[in-house]
Every structure is written in C-alpha cells, then in structure tokens.
Amino acid sequence: MPIPHLQTNRHLLLLIKLRYGFIFLQLLVVLLAEYWFEYNLPYLTLKLIIAIELAVNMVLFYCYRGNRNAREGEYLFQVLLDILLLTILLYFAKGATNPFVSLLLIPVAIAAVTLSRRLLILVSFAALAAYSVLFFSIDSHQMHMVDMQQHFLGMWVNFVLSACVVVLVVASLAQAMRNQERFVSKLREEQLRQEQLVALGTTAAQFAHQLATPLATANLLTEELEFESSEADPLLTQLKEQLHLCSRRLQDFREMSEEVKLNSKRLIPMPELLAKLQQEVQLNFADIDVEYSIPSLENLAVRADTTLLPALLNLIQNAVQSSKRNDCQQIQIQCRLDNSAQTKQFVLTIRDFGAGLPEESLLELGATLVESEQGFGMGVLLSHATLERLGAQLRLYNHTETGAVAEILMELVILQ
Numbered sequence: 001m002p003i004p005h006l007q008t009n010r011h012l013l014l015l016i017k018l019r020y021g022f023i024f025l026q027l028l029v030v031l032l033a034e035y036w037f038e039y040n041l042p043y044l045t046l047k048l049i050i051a052i053e054l055a056v057n058m059v060l061f062y063c064y065r066g067n068r069n070a071r072e073g074e075y076l077f078q079v080l081l082d083i084l085l086l087t088i089l090l091y092f093a094k095g096a097t098n099p100f101v102s103l104l105l106i107p108v109a110i111a112a113v114t115l116s117r118r119l120l121i122l123v124s125f126a127a128l129a130a131y132s133v134l135f136f137s138i139d140s141h142q143m144h145m146v147d148m149q150q151h152f153l154g155m156w157v158n159f160v161l162s163a164c165v166v167v168l169v170v171a172s173l174a175q176a177m178r179n180q181e182r183f184v185s186k187l188r189e190e191q192l193r194q195e196q197l198v199a200l201g202t203t204a205a206q207f208a209h210q211l212a213t214p215l216a217t218a219n220l221l222t223e224e225l226e227f228e229s230s231e232a233d234p235l236l237t238q239l240k241e242q243l244h245l246c247s248r249r250l251q252d253f254r255e256m257s258e259e260v261k262l263n264s265k266r267l268i269p270m271p272e273l274l275a276k277l278q279q280e281v282q283l284n285f286a287d288i289d290v291e292y293s294i295p296s297l298e299n300l301a302v303r304a305d306t307t308l309l310p311a312l313l314n315l316i317q318n319a320v321q322s323s324k325r326n327d328c329q330q331i332q333i334q335c336r337l338d339n340s341a342q343t344k345q346f347v348l349t350i351r352d353f354g355a356g357l358p359e360e361s362l363l364e365l366g367a368t369l370v371e372s373e374q375g376f377g378m379g380v381l382l383s384h385a386t387l388e389r390l391g392a393q394l395r396l397y398n399h400t401e402t403g404a405v406a407e408i409l410m411e412l413v414i415l416q
Contacts, residue, residue, distance in 0.1 A: 270297035322354030
C-alpha cells in the first residue's frame, strides 16, 4: 500500500526484518564462493561490508521498534540504503559481471508499492545509476576478453528494460489496488452511514405513527374542554395552538416521507425558501438575536424537496445551542452568490458564537455519529445526508475569532 504522509511504522519494520534474511543470504553466498567455489574475491572486505550492513540494520530495528509514526521520506531512505549497500557489495564482487547484479531491481519493486510516483522515479534513477557505475567500473581487460563487451552491454540494457517494466507494471498494479481499496473503503463507510440513517428513519417513522393516536385523542379532549368551558381560557387556547402545531408537523413529516420515497424534487424560489427559513427561525428561536445578511435573489431557485428546510433548521438549532452553552444569545446567517464556480451557486453560512468544534471530530462530524458532551451529532448527520441527497455540500470549520461555521453550497437555477 502507498505510504501516506504520516502513519504507523509497521510496514517499515517489516522491511527491516526482511533485510535480516537478505543479509543472511548475502553471507551464505559469500561463504559458498569462498569455501565451495573458491573464487578469487576480497572476502575480508565483503564480510566487513555485510557486518556494517548488519550493524546499521540493528540500529534501525532498535529505532523503529514498537509503534511510532513514520514518514514517506523514511521509507525512501530505507530503499536508497539498500541500493547503496548492495552496490558497494557488488563493486567488490566483480561488479556488473556478478550474476546477482539484478538484485538491484528489488529496491525498485519495493518502492513501486510503498512510495509515490515521484519518489519511485527517483529510486529508479538511483538503481540505474548504481548499475551504470558497476558497468563502467569493469576492467578493460575483462571487457575485451572473448569479446564480452557486447554481452555486458546487453546485460545493462536488460537491466534498464527490467527496471522500466517494474516501474510501469508493478506501479500500475499497485495504483489499481490502491484505487480499489479506496473505493471499497468508501463503499463500506457509505453503507455504514446508510444503515445508521435507515435505523434513524425507521425509529422516527415508528414514533410518528405512535404519536398520531395520542395526538388525536388530545385534540378531542381539548375540543371537549373548550365546549364545556363557559369562558375563553387563554391556557386552553394556547394548548390548542400547540396541539395544532404538532398535528401540522406530523402532517409535514408524512408529506416529507412521501416525497423522499418518490424522490420527487421541484424548483423552490430562493425568496420563498429564505422567507420560510426566517419565519421558522423566529417561531422556534424567538429568544435568539439572529443577524441576517441576505442579498437580492430574485429569479433564482434551487431544485430540492421539503426536506431541505428541516435540514437547514437542524444546523441552525445546533448553532443556537452552541451559542447558548457559551452564554451568548446570538448567531449569524449570511447568504451570498458564488460566481467563481462553473455554475452559479448559493452559499449559506450559519455561524455560532460558541466554543467551536473539536479538531479531532471536524472530519467525522456529519459523516457518522460522533459522541461528544453535547450529543452524538445526529442533527448534523441527518442534515449532511439530506443535503448530499439534494446535490448540496456541507462544510464545517471553526471561525478564526470564535465559534463554528456551517457552510452550505447549492447549485442555483435561473427562473425564466
């Protein structure tokens, strides 16, 4: 897998452990060449290089033991170290004429699956440079003996072609695997979120269904009390208004569910949407000082359904609660047009004056349920899912001064 900017060192530690086996094989080959085949080589120098390589690897193993973070540059250092040590070892073992010179392809293959494309090209050039140094260091007598020049040149060309194959094929396969893993991971996260939304939707539907009967009974009792009362009771009138509001909300929920089920969308004029939004804010948050900044949006509309307004109200409610927790009775709602995109966009920002959002939950908030002192982020999750279904974007970030900002971007339609 590719190494991100920062992650645990388990892959790096695996490379260091594998290098122990590679060092053992190097020592075994040197001993076989000395005592079995009796080649004429500087064995003391070769054993000294292997001992240095072992010592360096032991130091690296000590540094990276346990669980710590490792950057991509550290993986690059490991691969280049392998190329350097192997090149030095081959240099004293007849250089490019050594049949094990193709082992320089192993660091290139490792880089193809662990490093970015830019660093992979750097490692490939380093391996090619190492082979070229070994090739041009061949003794002239060996080069012309039995006309071996063409053979050695052919080996060099073969190494170049092999390196290109490793870079192109292995890197392409690694990139395809990375893309597939990201796709599967994204599908898994989306499935988890959909399961959470289905569970929340099922629970809400059950509560709405169970609420219908006692609400109808309460309406009947209120009408009987009003009929039996000889005088107009202001408390009874207020209770009747609240029950009527609950009945209307329940009816809105049923209509909303029907629209979601049929996936029916319509053009909602921006002045109508913003007027309803201000009306609902004034009705539900009468004790909050709301600072509006709304430009003229005539002849503009958004393609959405009735779930858009509740999604916006959820975000406004979160902003109100955040400001109240910080002993502030103020929020800001600003609208503007974004003409920098290819299509005209409507940008709605909702700013609170609370303590802001924790940095560790900014990326997860809205994508899944996030437990915190204030709740589980259920309102933001539902709003994010609704806006995403409507083709809108939700951005959450902390304000530079104080509080948090929820920014909604929606594509506008120009009415004829």
